[in-house]
Amino acid sequence: MPSVSELQEMYEQAVTARRYEERLQEEYLEGKQPAFDISAGPIPGELHLAAGHEAAAVGVCQHLRDSDVVTAPHRPHHVAIAKGVDLRRMTAEIFGRRTGLSKGKGGHMHLYDPEVNFACSGIIAQGCPPAVGAALAAKKRNTDDVAVAYLGEGAISQGAFLESLNLAGLHDLPVVFVVEDNDWAISMPKGRVTDVDDGSRRADGFAVHGDRVDVDDAVAVYEAAGEAVGRARNGNGPTLLEVQVHRRMGHFMGDPESYRPEADAERAEALDSIPRLEERLRAHGVEDDEIEGIRERANDRVEDAIVWAKDQPQPDPEEAYEDAFTQQPEGWPERPEVAATDGGER
Amino acid sequence: MPSVSELQEMYEQAVTARRYEERLQEEYLEGKQPAFDISAGPIPGELHLAAGHEAAAVGVCQHLRDSDVVTAPHRPHHVAIAKGVDLRRMTAEIFGRRTGLSKGKGGHMHLYDPEVNFACSGIIAQGCPPAVGAALAAKKRNTDDVAVAYLGEGAISQGAFLESLNLAGLHDLPVVFVVEDNDWAISMPKGRVTDVDDGSRRADGFAVHGDRVDVDDAVAVYEAAGEAVGRARNGNGPTLLEVQVHRRMGHFMGDPESYRPEADAERAEALDSIPRLEERLRAHGVEDDEIEGIRERANDRVEDAIVWAKDQPQPDPEEAYEDAFTQQPEGWPERPEVAATDGGER
Amino acid sequence: MAQVEAPGPETTDRELTMSRAMVEAIRSEMEENEEVFYMGEDVADYGGIFDSTQGLLEEFGHDRVMDVPISETGFIGGAVGAAMQGMRPIAELMFVDFFGVCMDQIYNNMAKTAYMSGGSVSVPMVLTTAVGGTYNDAAQHSGTLYGTFAHLPGMKVVVPSTAYDAKGLMHTAIRDDDPVVYMFHKRLMGLAWMPAPEGPKTPVPEEPYEIPFGEADVKREGEDVTVVTLGLHVHRALEAAEELAGEVDVEVIDLRTLVPLDTETVLDSVRKTGRLVAVDEDYRSFGVTGELLARAAEGALEDLEAVERVATPDVPIPYARPLEEEVQPGVEDVVEAVRAVR
Amino acid sequence: MAQVEAPGPETTDRELTMSRAMVEAIRSEMEENEEVFYMGEDVADYGGIFDSTQGLLEEFGHDRVMDVPISETGFIGGAVGAAMQGMRPIAELMFVDFFGVCMDQIYNNMAKTAYMSGGSVSVPMVLTTAVGGTYNDAAQHSGTLYGTFAHLPGMKVVVPSTAYDAKGLMHTAIRDDDPVVYMFHKRLMGLAWMPAPEGPKTPVPEEPYEIPFGEADVKREGEDVTVVTLGLHVHRALEAAEELAGEVDVEVIDLRTLVPLDTETVLDSVRKTGRLVAVDEDYRSFGVTGELLARAAEGALEDLEAVERVATPDVPIPYARPLEEEVQPGVEDVVEAVRAVR
Numbered sequence A, B: 001m002p003s004v005s006e007l008q009e010m011y012e013q014a015v016t017a018r019r020y021e022e023r024l025q026e027e028y029l030e031g032k033q034p035a036f037d038i039s040a041g042p043i044p045g046e047l048h049l050a051a052g053h054e055a056a057a058v059g060v061c062q063h064l065r066d067s068d069v070v071t072a073p074h075r076p077h078h079v080a081i082a083k084g085v086d087l088r089r090m091t092a093e094i095f096g097r098r099t100g101l102s103k104g105k106g107g108h109m110h111l112y113d114p115e116v117n118f119a120c121s122g123i124i125a126q127g128c129p130p131a132v133g134a135a136l137a138a139k140k141r142n143t144d145d146v147a148v149a150y151l152g153e154g155a156i157s158q159g160a161f162l163e164s165l166n167l168a169g170l171h172d173l174p175v176v177f178v179v180e181d182n183d184w185a186i187s188m189p190k191g192r193v194t195d196v197d198d199g200s201r202r203a204d205g206f207a208v209h210g211d212r213v214d215v216d217d218a219v220a221v222y223e224a225a226g227e228a229v230g231r232a233r234n235g236n237g238p239t240l241l242e243v244q245v246h247r248r249m250g251h252f253m254g255d256p257e258s259y260r261p262e263a264d265a266e267r268a269e270a271l272d273s274i275p276r277l278e279e280r281l282r283a284h285g286v287e288d289d290e291i292e293g294i295r296e297r298a299n300d301r302v303e304d305a306i307v308w309a310k311d312q313p314q315p316d317p318e319e320a321y322e323d324a325f326t327q328q329p330e331g332w333p334e335r336p337e338v339a340a341t342d343g344g345e346r
Numbered sequence C, D: 001m002a003q004v005e006a007p008g009p010e011t012t013d014r015e016l017t018m019s020r021a022m023v024e025a026i027r028s029e030m031e032e033n034e035e036v037f038y039m040g041e042d043v044a045d046y047g048g049i050f051d052s053t054q055g056l057l058e059e060f061g062h063d064r065v066m067d068v069p070i071s072e073t074g075f076i077g078g079a080v081g082a083a084m085q086g087m088r089p090i091a092e093l094m095f096v097d098f099f100g101v102c103m104d105q106i107y108n109n110m111a112k113t114a115y116m117s118g119g120s121v122s123v124p125m126v127l128t129t130a131v132g133g134t135y136n137d138a139a140q141h142s143g144t145l146y147g148t149f150a151h152l153p154g155m156k157v158v159v160p161s162t163a164y165d166a167k168g169l170m171h172t173a174i175r176d177d178d179p180v181v182y183m184f185h186k187r188l189m190g191l192a193w194m195p196a197p198e199g200p201k202t203p204v205p206e207e208p209y210e211i212p213f214g215e216a217d218v219k220r221e222g223e224d225v226t227v228v229t230l231g232l233h234v235h236r237a238l239e240a241a242e243e244l245a246g247e248v249d250v251e252v253i254d255l256r257t258l259v260p261l262d263t264e265t266v267l268d269s270v271r272k273t274g275r276l277v278a279v280d281e282d283y284r285s286f287g288v289t290g291e292l293l294a295r296a297a298e299g300a301l302e303d304l305e306a307v308e309r310v311a312t313p314d315v316p317i318p319y320a321r322p323l324e325e326e327v328q329p330g331v332e333d334v335v336e337a338v339r340a341v342r
């Protein structure tokens, strides 16, 4: 069981993440007035928000330290926050600013913070092999660091994930695969894409530990993740942990969700993990105003990050030519400096 | 239990396949005298022979008809023979002749006989998705045809196979995955590449039927395959069937096998399925000279195919430019007709 | 199928967006032929993230407009297997950028089976896929990969730039006995949430018609400079030509298909103008623009006065607006390049 | 690491095959740096199907010379993850033709991470892979795919043609902080069972040395025609040049790396000779030979008198000997092309 202070920490991360997504949603949509145009506004491009997934982030990351590695998929913010990614620089990245984590080159699906060993990939399940590789590095270097790969329940039919399970099990690697089951892969319900209700059963065919948390509850995740992370840290191999969460917003901003029954959205609303976490705090004697204080702190932190980010400079167009390589070859890449080519006078 | 005539059929296919591989080995190596040169001799390129795998071929294919689809991997001959592929044209293909199944364009890893719905791919596990597709076609067309995908035990960690299991299970497709477990993937023993002894356990995570035949015995395979093929044909979904076989030759011809313990090769030799099948025949009262007769017929058929194939014409170099497309675009591909380009006089 | 002359866009007043035109062809083929079906992620209830199947579920149901698990190797390879049995599947790779999770099925099975079987087995399928940037979807969702697909033999590669072409090329693609990769540019589809430029929305005749592969379309005739391009950049090139009108007389050629490539139309134009600007949205080196310059050098060197190419530089595609705009070839880049070859 | 002048091949009498030279560099880097390890199928006890790791297991054991399951996405992606942590893995894709089962890890993770992270994370790994035909391994095992890899940004692409270069380029590759794709041609390795031509076996100094990326090697100077090539075809081009000696004075350039590409050396030569023959073993269209012609046209159009390319035509690679020989660019094809541009 988490201590009261751990509960408070998890709660703070969870409400920070929730607030963050709500505020990004506002910022994003505001820029798309009057007609929704994906490339308009201060946050362009796709935006996948994770409101409703917080329990999976905070319940797992509570067990992690900076040197542990996390790879996240296309829906990364809540995990980034729980892992301790620099919120200002992450926000600046999402707003496409030069002081963003990736100098504006990455965007919201490509957040990297080497300080806390966080990375993403926007391609389904493709964060799994690098997490296995990070775990392999930990084992080779004889540290007791672990790696955690997050993926959605829609990703458990992708080869990259399944191959990773085998590799991790074979070498008893310190890695935990966390499947966030939000019932949907864009418009496809889980039952349409696999016959297995309990995604952790995928582990069975690889002799890997599998476990599932059926309730959207940070403490239940904390418990299961504690075992899984402990197993990894102690050299006892990987775990596949599926966690029930809920998608409170569309798959991406702008998703009309016309495929989604009203009742399903309502159910997701009702099963939210944040009020449940609040109740736990109250049950542990935490007062309402303390809870309110945490929320305010979270809101302030989010606001600070957004205000800071929006104040940051845009990248200079010329910067586009940098960073494809760490050791950039001379004269590379060829710039489109247009010049007459019909003489030798180039 | 197979009837006596079925036993005889299986035996005939098995000894045909065995003899075929032995004769190909001779032809192949003879062309590589005095020093082994992979590109020399009447059969150039790689050659993966399946001596020791016959039980998996005949035990399964005994249940199949021409309209059923089989996809085979890089080690395809025994399965092709059991499926009824035209032996002369297959042999001509292996010898690279114009009258070969693929006009000499395919080679031994790329045998296609649409008459009996047989195909191969030389890339590990990549025959699985097309088998699933063939099964899907059967279901859509409402036939009761089934599809069988063969793969090695080394292939059960490849994404293509694992994704196929899920798809097949999800749509209850009439497909059987047959894993030929010969203990080795080139130089890598099974235990080095997966933690699971029984490869059919891979099915568990997809709610697919899994089964394993532990002895290298055509009748045991026949029994298990009968169930699996029946399940598929009756609309009850896919099966993953692993079958123990033995690799009696190197991975490919020319493989020094220096990684392989002497004792392992001897064990494989001792566990051969063909003498076992002979004993079954005898136990069913088939006389020795009948058995001898079958062997002779098999040998004759193999000899006929080889003699015929070697007598066939080589393809014309110009044919290389044909068949990339069924509807070949005009003037395509550009031929390397070298001509001066420094004037307009091309 | 007897080849009839396609009715021109001038035969109708009915304008369609590119996505509507593409779907119209698919619908018509599905109605005609039970063996045509569509597989992809979110193609059923969602109607395709980029409207590539919008409305088809209602008419054909989940059996013929199939949502599939996120396992591209599995279902694209499945389409190959069904096609080898003579069905005519259309499989959708949601973004071309995801090709790497399933390229073996595409390259080694879909594209090579006809050849490896000596022509005894064909693979009559269409692989549809969304390409292109301009909306800040960053490095893993903005590629076109035109050159990557065109380089590997055994697939025909189609890139429509207008609704009229999108329909005709789709009819041809589905009826073709070979694998066809049909790359539609998101920015051209006419999505409610991603405004298309002027141009892709065109008159589209109601009846089915085919546009033959390997016939480039001279979108605008001109005497001074040849601009060869495809997809989104057809419209940018036309805009550039408009801007230059009076100053430089620009000929604009829309390749429409990369495989087969209509070298003759390009060479004819280059022989006339002597000046070639190759424009595309793919990475600059070892791709389409290089091939075009090479073919011009091979076939019309004596007439060639100047060449230039405009493409995405050899870096992954960046996210932030000023950065993406820098790497994304724009109208002004084409204008500049045309001026440079003058 | 301070860049010291590499000792030339003339400093030693010791001749090595290309595979021995490549392994020598790997061994030396593994001895120097605990963080270097090798992963691949059959790289431990077998020593690599093409001898790419022969002898390493004995010295370093299974932990540093790791056999892995046949799951290229898993272990190549694993190498990416280990490299992101600062290790220096070498991962082997047994044949380049298998790229399609793992290209997402290569293209979207290995190659793009530096850029997508704005340079905050680098991926210092080497991807080794065997390329090439000439021994009738047919459509799925004979490709080079030079153009495919060179086209996609974020990887350096290396193709050695001699033992001397193989060693120096491998040292550079392992020490480089970026992902390097190291493509070794099977026919050049000096395998007991696949005789190499004259040429790849060269003197190789015992000490470690680096060959910088982006510096083409002028293998033979000549005044009349420039032949630009790489890999196996360096030797074929040299043989063709020898055959033409007296008739045509051929300059032969070995690119050695495709990314970065040494355009200057090519242009200098073309400005001198005015005649360019680009030769490679990859598919003809949308690849390396097209890029070379394009760069010549861009950079030296005025001096360009004639161009020609010699490559594998746009078909999958056939099996039978007469067919493979037809599509595989041979010495005589180069001779003919050189004569054609004269």
Ligand SMILES: Cc1ncc(C[n+]2csc(CCOP(=O)(O)OP(=O)(O)O)c2C)c(N)n1
Residues within 6 Å of the ligand: A074, A075, A122, A123, A124, A151, A152, A153, A154, A155, A156, A180, A182, A184, A185, A186, A251, C041, C070, C072, C094, C098, C101
């Ligand atoms: C290989 C690949 N295929 C498809 C996609 C497009 N895509 C992005 S998110 C998504 C759905 C993912 O569902 P799930 O894994 O359940 O995660 P969720 O979005 O529900 O969090 C899809 C299909 C992709 N990014 N990569």
Ligand SMILES: Cc1ncc(C[n+]2csc(CCOP(=O)(O)OP(=O)(O)O)c2C)c(N)n1
Residues within 6 Å of the ligand: B074, B075, B122, B123, B124, B151, B152, B153, B154, B155, B156, B180, B182, B184, B185, B186, B251, D041, D070, D072, D094, D098, D101
């Ligand atoms: C994707 C891919 N990776 C690697 C190879 C090279 N390869 C060919 S056969 C083989 C071993 C296969 O072992 P197994 O599946 O057990 O079949 P077996 O050869 O034992 O019959 C390997 C690694 C390949 N063809 N495709």
Ligand SMILES: [Mg+2]
Residues within 6 Å of the ligand: A152, A153, A154, A180, A181, A182, A183, A184, A185, A186
């Ligand atoms: Mg989901």
Ligand SMILES: [Mg+2]
Residues within 6 Å of the ligand: B152, B153, B154, B180, B181, B182, B183, B184, B185, B186
């Ligand atoms: Mg095996």
